Amino acid sequence: DGGITQSPKYLFRKEGQNVTLSCEQNLNHDAMYWYRQDPGQGLRLIYYSQIVNDFQKGDIAEGYSVSREKKESFPLTVTSAQKNPTAFYLCASLTGRSGANVLTFGAGSRLTVL
Amino acid sequence: GESVGLHLPTLSVQEGDNSIINCAYSNSASDYFIWYKQESGKGPQFIIDIRSNMDKRQGQRVTVLLNKTVKHLSLQIAATQPGDSAVYFCAENVGGTSYGKLTFGQGTILTVHP
Numbered sequence: 001d002g003g004i005t006q007s008p009k010y011l012f013r014k015e016g017q018n019v020t021l022s023c024e025q026n027l028n029h030d031a032m033y034w035y036r037q038d039p040g041q042g043l044r045l046i047y048y049s050q051i052v053n054d055f056q057k058g059d060i061a062e063g064y065s066v067s068r069e070k071k072e073s074f075p076l077t078v079t080s081a082q083k084n085p086t087a088f089y090l091c092a093s094l095t096g097r098s099g100a101n102v103l104t105f106g107a108g109s110r111l112t113v114l
Numbered sequence: 115g116e117s118v119g120l121h122l123p124t125l126s127v128q129e130g131d132n133s134i135i136n137c138a139y140s141n142s143a144s145d146y147f148i149w150y151k152q153e154s155g156k157g158p159q160f161i162i163d164i165r166s167n168m169d170k171r172q173g174q175r176v177t178v179l180l181n182k183t184v185k186h187l188s189l190q191i192a193a194t195q196p197g198d199s200a201v202y203f204c205a206e207n208v209g210g211t212s213y214g215k216l217t218f219g220q221g222t223i224l225t226v227h228p
Contacts, residue, residue, distance in 0.1 A: 004157075033214045040122050042203055042218030043158070050212060058215070090157050094214040101146065101213035105157030 003027065004106035006091050011111045013078070013085070021076045021109045023091035030094070032074035033103065036060060037088040046089075049074055078111060086113045122201065124223045133191040135222045137204035142185065144206035146213065149178060149189045151200045152221070158203060161189070191224075199226045 004025045013019045025032065031050045035043040045058030049068040063082025068074055074093075078085045088110050092103040127133050139147065145166040150158035164171045164178045164187075171178050177190040187204050201223050205216040 031212060031214050035218075040220065042205075042220045043216070044218070045215060048212060048214060092157075092214065094212075101207075102148070102160050102163065103214050103216065105150075105159070107157050108155070110155075 004091055004093055004104060006089075006106035006109050009107065009109060011109060013111060013113050015113055016080045018077055018079050019111065021078070021089055021091075021111070023074045023076065023106060024072055025074075025091075025093045025104075025106075026072065027093055027104065028071070029104070030071070032068070033092045033094070034058075034064075034066065034074070034076045035090045035092065037090060037108075043090060046076065085111055087111060122221050122223050124225065126225045126227065127194050129194065129196060129226055129228050131194055133189075133194045133198070133224060133226075135189045135191075135202050135224065137187040137189075137219050137222075139185050139187060139204065139206045139217075139219070141206060141208055141217070142182075143208050144217075146207040147178070147180060147187050148205045148207075148216065149176075149187075150203045150205065150218075151198075152203065153200045161202075194224075194226050196226045196228055199224055 007022045033048040034046040037043050044060050046064050047066040049055035065077045090108045091106045148163040149161040152158040162173045162176050162178050169180050175192045179188045201221040203221045204219045
């Protein structure tokens with residue numbers, strides 16, 4: 001089954017701790033994205049990567065970091081600098097081939113800060 | 115401080131009725147639009163997309179209409195079924211940038227009553 005796997009599904013963190021959310025895809029997609037979703041709101045872009053070893057900030061990158069060492073993997077670290085980290089985090093991927101511009105999303109990871 | 119969630123627009127319909135979900139987009143430079151469906155606790159699923167050189171596109175039971183003059187997008191679902199109950203998001207992309215960099219609307223809750 002091809003798709004995007006996010007883990008963990010639920011995560012609890014104490015204030016001041018960094019946490020890393022995993023995102024793995026076996027779709028052979030070039031580009032990967034992290035979005036944040038808050039209750040009653042649309043998704044907002046945190047970071048994205050269009051190619052291995054390269055990534056760009058999205059609209060709300062402060063307090064987050066990413067890496068893209070492998071095509072299949074795009075982990076997101078929520079650092080202690082993120083002031084309001086409780087949210088639903090969604091990873092997505094997109095093929096770079098012309099004409100196939102649809103984002104495929106994972107099932108999400110829900111982070112709660114205690 | 116704690117953020118307060120926005121109250122999403124809601125639409126309630128009877129099973130078998132047609133549903134129309136509306137979306138106003140903000141950027142006149144956007145040239146690609148997409149509708150996603152999100153069920154509770156899951157990632158968004160692609161429904162249908164449309165490019166700015168079109169004003170209508172049809173899929174299976176769904177139609178998207180684009181009015182660039184007033185920057186308005188709508189999703190029509192024919193013969194709505196209980197399984198269509200979800201939050202529906204429109205999203206836009208500005209031409210020339212990564213197609214995964216989407217700006218999402220806040221969403222509309224669709225409830226289908228049997």
